[in-house]
Every structure is written in C-alpha cells, then in structure tokens.
Amino acid sequence: MRKRLLDEELLASLPGVEQALHIVKPYKIVAREWHEEDSVINVSGHPIGGKDIQIISGPCSVETPDQMQKAAKAVKAAGVKLMRGGAFKPRTSPYTFQGVGFEGLEMFREAADAEGLPIVTELLDVRHLDKFLEKKVDVIQIGTRSMQNFELLREVGKINVPVILKRGMSATISEWLMAAEYIASGGNHNIIFCERGIRTFETYYRNVLDVTAIPVLKKETHLPVIIDPSHAGGKAWMVAALSRAGIAAGADGLLVEMHPNPCEAWCDADQAINPDELKQLMSELTSIAQILGRNIGR
Ligand code: PEP
Numbered sequence: 189m190r191k192r193l194l195d196e197e198l199l200a201s202l203p204g205v206e207q208a209l210h211i212v213k214p215y216k217i218v219a220r221e222w223h224e225e226d227s228v229i230n231v232s233g234h235p236i237g238g239k240d241i242q243i244i245s246g247p248c249s250v251e252t253p254d255q256m257q258k259a260a261k262a263v264k265a266a267g268v269k270l271m272r273g274g275a276f277k278p279r280t281s282p283y284t285f286q287g288v289g290f291e292g293l294e295m296f297r298e299a300a301d302a303e304g305l306p307i308v309t310e311l312l313d314v315r316h317l318d319k320f321l322e323k324k325v326d327v328i329q330i331g332t333r334s335m336q337n338f339e340l341l342r343e344v345g346k347i348n349v350p351v352i353l354k355r356g357m358s359a360t361i362s363e364w365l366m367a368a369e370y371i372a373s374g375g376n377h378n379i380i381f382c383e384r385g386i387r388t389f390e391t392y393y394r395n396v397l398d399v400t401a402i403p404v405l406k407k408e409t410h411l412p413v414i415i416d417p418s419h420a421g422g423k424a425w426m427v428a429a430l431s432r433a434g435i436a437a438g439a440d441g442l443l444v445e446m447h448p449n450p451c452e453a454w455c456d457a458d459q460a461i462n463p464d465e466l467k468q469l470m471s472e473l474t475s476i477a478q479i480l481g482r483n484i485g486r
C-alpha cells in the first residue's frame with residue numbers, strides 16, 4: 189500500500205492552520221468509497237451480505253458433548269445454517285470458567301458435523317490459530333476485548349478464513365473500521381462486522397445495541413454487518429425485539445446465543461434463548477426479510 193505523503197499532523201502544526209482534514213478515507217480496502225457493490229462473504233457455501241441474511245446461533249460456550257449435540261440439533265431444527273460456540277472464553281475474572289479449550293473445539297466440530305453445520309468460534313490467542321485451521325473452523329470470531337489486538341488482527345489477515353470482527357465495547361466506528369483494515373491489509377477481505385452493544389451510562393441492560401451503527405457502517409463499508417442482540421441486551425427476553433430491530437435496520441445477520449437448557453448454561457445463562465424461542469425468532473425474521481426483499485438462511 190502507498191504511504192500517505194501528506195501527514196495531517198504535520199500540516200496541522202503549521203502557523204495559521206486551524207485544522208487539517210483528509211478528504212479520502214484512511215481505511216482503503218474496507219471502504220465503500222473504492223468498492224461500491226456490497227461484498228457477499230461465502231461461509232462454507234452459505235452467503236452473508238448483499239440480499240442474503242444469515243443467522244448464527246448456539247451456546248455462549250462449549251460445555252459437554254451432550255450439550256453441543258442438543259444445541260446443534262436445535263440450530264438445525266430452527267432452519268439456522270451456522271452454529272456458534274466458544275471453546276476459549278474471554279472472562280472478566282480469571283477465577284470464572286474460562287472455556288473447555290481445544291477439547292471443546294473437538295466436541296463442537298463433531299456435534300456440528302453431525303448436523304452439517306459450519307462453525308463460528310472465538311480466537312483469543314494467536315498461538316491457537318494453527319489448531320483452529322487444523323479443525324477447519326469456518327468463521328473465526330474476534331471478540332470485543334480483542335478488537336484492537338493488532339497482532340491477532342494481522343495474523344487472521346494472512347489466512348482466508350472469514351472473520352467476524354466484533355466492535356470494541358467503547359470503540360468508535362472509525363476505530364472499528366481501522367481494525368478491519370488491519371485484517372484486510374494482510375490480504376483477507378472476508379470480514380463481517382458485528383455490533384454487539386456499546387458501553388454507555390445506562391445500567392438497566394448489559395450494553396446498548398447501537399442500531400444507528402448499522403446504516404452508518406453500510407454507508408462506509410461494502411462488507412456485511414451483523415448484530416449480536418444477546419450481548420447487547422444481556423437478557424433473553426430482549427433478544428427477539430433487538431433482533432427484529434437489527435434486521436429491519438439493514439443488518440445482514442445475527443449472532444444469537446441459544447442453549448438447549450438456558451438455566452444450566454455455564455456462561456451467559458441470563459441471555460440465552462431456548463430452542464423453541466429460536467424457532468419462533470426465525471419465523472418472525474423470515475417475515476421481516478420477505479418484506480425487505482431479502483433471503484434468509486440460504
Ligand atoms: C461471545 O460472543 O460469547 C463474547 C464473548 O462476545 P463479546 O466479545 O461481544 O463480549
């Protein structure tokens with residue numbers, strides 16, 4: 189990539205200059221400015237973006253083979269095409285459950301393969317990448333807390349596995365776009381933005397789903413944008429309303445936490461919907477997609 193010849197800071201420091209502004213975007217590859225058409229990301233045969241909406245669902249964390257088998261069956265039965273689950277969990281406290289690790293990845297792969305579902309899982313540590321590739325993880329999730337882990341971003345930029353890039357909990361849109369540019373500049377353009385709620389003064393809910401970010405990102409980038417209603421609201425009863433809002437606002441998909449038995453979830457139990465609620469949600473979203481002239485779950 190060509191380096192900028194005119195440095196904003198250099199010009200701004202000159203006498204008589206109040207402000208120096210770039211009139212082209214600092215993010216090149218992800219910007220719509222240079223790529224007008226919507227990019228459609230192909231996740232193991234399932235398209236996300238353009239006219240296609242995809243729902244991704246599954247538990248917050250991988251727990252046991254039985255839990256993963258039940259979850260995979262529920263995902264399939266609801267007509268959802270992609271499954272999520274974390275084998276490595278970024279937890280606020282080092283004393284809480286940290287995920288079952290590589291063993292979990294194995295359980296996840298087996299349960300999902302039995303139902304023919306591609307898998308989405310979070311990469312916390314760059315040292316785990318080879319194992320993720322060996323297990324043929326279909327989509328690598330970069331979590332909120334890692335959005336500006338630049339070394340991690342660079343590494344996933346060198347492969348061609350699709351990446352879901354979650355927004356940092358206090359990240360601005362431009363920081364988020366620049367984080368995506370780190371991945372894209374390495375050659376991997378298969379990036380999906382995921383708005384998962386931002387931190388504000390409000391304490392009633394876990395985070396605030398920034399629905400406004402959806403049209404803004406759709407304007408700024410050609411890449412798909414999905415929302416995570418689970419980590420936004422933090423409560424299962426809010427998931428359907430936030431999901432409908434996200435899809436109505438133009439999101440290209442959802443990342444939703446669903447557990448075969450939410451009360452027993454080892455992680456994020458409050459926000460997990462159950463298999464019946466996932467079915468109901470899919471039927472509501474199918475109607476919304478139809479009104480918008482979009483396909484859901486191809
Ligand atoms: C998750 O998806 O389970 C997760 C940890 O999400 P976030 O990075 O958005 O907190």
Ligand code: MN
Binds near residue numbers: 248249445455456
């Ligand atoms: Mn979670």
